[in-house]
Amino acid sequence: MGAFTGLWRWRHNSLRRTTDLVEAWVACVAFLLLVLGAPATGLWAGLRADDGLQHAARAQQAERRPVTARVVRVAEPSGQALQSPDAADEQRLRTAVVARWPAPDGSPRSGTVHSLDRDPEPGETFRIWTDAEGRAVPAPMRAGTARAHALFAGLFAASAVAVAAETARRTVVRGLIRRRYAELDLEWAGTGPDWGRAGTGC
Template structure:
């Protein structure tokens, strides 16, 4: 709105300089771009990311098979854990478990479980690929949408930052040009300042 007011103010003002008019047009252009280009860029990036992520979600849901695993034993004795590994395993303990592969064969391996305390014989959900190898669960559709939303917002912010940086750069150069013209004008008038009409 200030850009429109600036354009109106400079339309018929006798003190208007060319740089004033250019600055007002730059401000108006930046305002229009901020209102139109930023949301459009954010929406386009978010929609593209969402389409790609939803395709990945569908592919993961086709390729990953849910099954149930049974804890055989802890993956390592408590005495052999490093401090870092122990901290990580407090959140997702590693256990040796067995499960049934999609082809019906029995598999055994070391996997992590979300259970805080996993004792031998405990059952927990597990995802495998088509060959029976343990894999992470497929991404949820809601998680994919959240990632796409973050991508869209990030692109929108970057485009807004780019527009504002360009506007500030142009305005800075216009101000430098004004100062340069003022310096040149002062250099021509300055030596005779105060001696007008003395005949010198």
């Protein structure tokens, strides 16, 4: 990691240039961002994401309830489902069926849902999740799933800070190197006319 190697430029010696000191400070800031900033940002982002996702999970668990649906018939595949890779994967794992189920107020509902049975027969029953209006919805998010998503969010945030710090350090160092070469060219240009006449002062 370049942030560590840049710290040596703080050493006192007669050859140290201003750009060396600047590079040392840049390396120090990058190092602090890596060891303190990135973990702190990841922790903060993870906690915020976990709080929001846990709230959403609790809301879903409170609003959604499982009901028993009864198969009416196997649904005809739609053209959109055949064209969508995600829908095609789901179709291989589940079977779309037209089913009936009761709403919370007891009124009948029907629609196209997916059954885990590969060959469902009319009259078979299976469980689905519905909202307060009786519409079929995905299963509510679990607390463990929400926590896992929050963990990934925290890791992503920490990685983003680390990558940004290293990218900024490299960008600054490249600029400093170009400046060093420019200063060296100027010094070399001033020294060149004295070649072969060392000590003449001309």
